[in-house]
Amino acid sequence: MSAESPPPTRPFWPWALVWAVLFAVAHTQAPDYYSNQHQYYLHGLAAAGLGHLNEDWLAKTKDPTPAFSTGLALLDRGVGPFSFQVVYFLLLGLYFEAIRRLVAALPGFPSRGPAAVLFLTLFLAAHAAVVRVASVWVTGIDYPWFLQTGVANQYLLGPGLQPSVFGVLLVVSIVAFLNDRPVLAAALAAAATVMHSTYLLPAGLLTLGYLVVLAREGRLCSALAAGAVGLAIALPVVVYSAVAFGPENPEEFRAAQKLLAELRIPHHAVVDRWLDAVAWAQIGLMLIALWLVRKTRLFVALLVPAVGSAALTVVQVVTKSDTLALLFPWRFSAVLMPVALAVVLARLAYGVGRLVGNREAASRALVEICGVVVVVLAAGGVYVMARGLGYQVNEAEEPLLDYVRDHKRPGEVYLLPVKFPTLKKEVPASAAKTFVPPVRTGQVGIPVDLQRFRLYTGAPIYVDFKAVPYGEDDVLEWRRRMQHVEEWYRHRDWDASGVLREVRTAGITHVVATADRDIKSQGLELVYSDASYRLYRIKED
16 A cells, blocks of 8 residues: 555535536636637548538648547537537536645645635636736736646646647546556556647656656555556557657658747747746746645655656757657646646645634635635636637638638638748747737737638638648648748739739639738639628639
């Protein structure tokens, strides 16, 4: 048996369910389809038969998250897109319940009573949408976001359902380990990698932490069993990733890796971009939490992956390896940061609970105040959703999107006026965009303009910046297409410049232009126009 056994607790149902629901409501989620969902939903919805997405170039490239895409297609066919919201709601509740059980399993931390209620209230408040919106109103920055996200904007929870959300299974894995179920813990950690291969490194390091603890306790058989189960589940993911995205041509592979790391996602992959004062503060909080659990089994289980992540980060900085950067050695911070927040808040709540002591009136008042706060935060989440205070998009494009959705036909390919955006280091880095005004074309950052085109209309497009492939040949093709589009839209007269001939050769059938940068050609027929956009059909040659 383990050196420590979690303290016995009485059943907490149905209050655990109530807390989980309130957390999910207070957190909120974006309506489909938003932000990264345009990247991760494409393969699944194309397989499900949405519009003509099966004809889209990007939908035909190698799928980086095939298990997620398969599940998405099954949900869409069987239930419809509303099921995506339901699944994310359930994962939000699972995350909160896992955190509650994690704290309850630690000796010396509150599991019941006023202190536990205070802890749950504080943890919920740190994730509440209305608090994040208020932060944006007051400071212009979503500071509460940094309490739940890891460094480099690596997070478990986001605005909606996407593969990264299944990193919640890593938190559930920790809970299983603390409750002396190491084989289940390893299986859950590996299960996260099935949904998103970017969790291979943090899941492997976390499992290694479990094995070190078990070995220290003299439980070698349990360690071997846990390691074998975790490896058996994760190995197919490793094989698929190596075969599908491993190097075929070393020179092209390096070029593709550099494009992804330094051009497409530098905010995730370039240390100089994200290592700032806020990141150091996050690291400090994680270290404080490790110190607070130093006398528990959790300490070594978290210390091993934390040290491993730090060491690999140093290696990446020294070697400047784009391949290692795209493995995100710092991604374990996405797990460690919310766990650290929970540990620190739980210790704070425990201290307040001791001050209250056995005074019944004070205990009751504390619980009642917490109850009011939680209800207000949940109501705030409903208000944020109802008033559209977050998850903003470019509403001016919706008439155009409606037209394309209603008039698209098989064999069509739409050209959008996209370009490589201007990306600069932000202060603070890794700030969330969920509750701030969206980036528009011409501003610094990745614009939201026409990001929704594929999934909203079901029509294939030639290329965009937001959604990218991962195979080396496909990444280079993506860059070539983006360069072509930038060059084409530099010209206003497509006959004199010869652009129309090139666009025809590329297989494009329809062209979108903005009203302020309209184009002209005898070979273009205007089929839709509004105050913001023009849509042209390319006449047959």
